[in-house]
Amino acid sequence: MQESIAGRGRRKLEHLRFFRLEGKGTSGLEDVHLIHQALPELDWQDIDLSCRWLGKTLAAPFIINALTGGPPETLEINAALARVARRTGIAMAVGSQKAAIENKQWADTFAVVRRENPEGLILANLGAGNSLEAAREAVDMIAADGLQIHLNAAQELVMPEGDRTFRGWLQNIREMVEYLEVPVIAKEVGFGLSRETALKLYQSGVRIFDVGGRGGTNFALIESSRRQREVTALSEWGLTTAVSILEIKALGLPLDIIATGGISNPLDAARALALGAKLVGVAGYFLKILLEQGEDALIQEVVGWQEDLKRICLLSGCTRPTELADKPLVITGKTREWLKERNISIHRSP
Incomplete structure (x- = not known):
């Protein structure tokens, strides 16, 4: 379904109004328990988060994950987020660039992130329904280090002006993986990734997965709020963030996982890393701080997350976050039940 440029601009701004909407349930990370080590035999200066x-x-x-861009009102938001990423030394991804590909006047709302953070790690973002040519344009627009290809079928089905045809997505991704000069990251937008989907993507060349699990911003509810008749059937749909990580890890393949979806504190970030994620992405939680408290407050928050992650690493007996994935942990609740039903084992010896 073809959406007008003006309509796309209104929708982007409405997303900023409704981005706090969450579905029922949580990320599942509350079911993951790290083991406190009362004798860590480490010093604060031993801990290296880099x-x-x-x-x-x-x-x-950490990644400030895909958020916005397009209408002129979004330029300063992206500029501020890029400055926060630069000053705290973390990565950043922009929102979907389809708006700027269709309307070149909006390209600067994305390009600003590279001006504000010229040496930083920045990811481009585009939907799986787009062409290789559009993917190249998105990457070039911000001199991106990688391209997030978002899988948003659930969102599209609720969006009044959304797509209703999804054939060809996998072939598009295959072409992007083969011909782009930067890595392609397969990214869900709030409904999680199953091992079946991850295996299809892996077989198509994808080696980085952003799980976008259930538990955070629910784009089906956001799009539902824009309709005359709300659609609530997908408020509990999808795989949680914790389950998505474990589903992909169960494949036993050489790949990177980015944990996103409902992560709003450093302990959840550490839990995701302990499950096997390489990085943790945060979107709505950071955006809320920026819009309500300002850029300096967000910088302080990110620095606080870094300090807290160091504390958690030390008390888990780790010198680096990557070591959390080798430490013993306990999984309880619905996440444990899911693993049992899906025959996924995560036993670790103490």
Whole structure:
């Protein structure tokens, strides 16, 4: 279904109004329990949060994940987020760039992130229904280090002006993986990734997965709020963030996982890393702080997350966040039940 440029602009701004909407349930990360080590035999200066990813060094394994861009009102938001990423040494992804590909006058609302953060790790973003040519344009627009290809079928089905045809997405992704000069990241937008989907993507060349699990911003509810008749059937739809990570890890394949979806505190970030995520992405929680408290407050929050992650690493007996994935943990509740039904084992010896 073809959407007008003006209509797309209104929709982007409405997303900023309704981005706090969440579905029923949680991310599942509350079911993940790290084991406190009362004798860690480590010092504060031993803890190093830095990591290498896509050829660049990050101060901590965090991403300000895909948020916005398009209408002129979004320019300063993206500029501020890019400055926060630069000053805290973390990665950033822009929102869907389809708006700027269709309306070149909006390209600067995305390009501003590279001006504000010229050396940073920045990800482009585009839907799976787009062409290789559009993907190249999105990458070039911000000199991106990687491209998030978002899988948003659930959102499209609720969006009044959304697509209703999804054939060809996998072939589009295959072409992008083969011909783009930057890595392609397969990204869900709030409904999680199953191991069946991840395996199809892996077989098509994808090696990085952003799980976008249930528990955070629910784009089906956001689009529902824009309709005359609300659609609530998808308020509990999808795989949680915790389950999505474990489903993909169960494949036992060499790949990177980015944990996103309902992560709003450093302990949940640590839990996701302990399950096997390489990085943790945060979108709505950081955006709320920026819009309500300002840029400096968001910088303080990110720095606070970094300090708290160091505390959690030390008390778990780790010198680096990557070591959390090798430490013993306990999984309880609905996440444990899911793993049992799906025959997924995560036993770790103490």
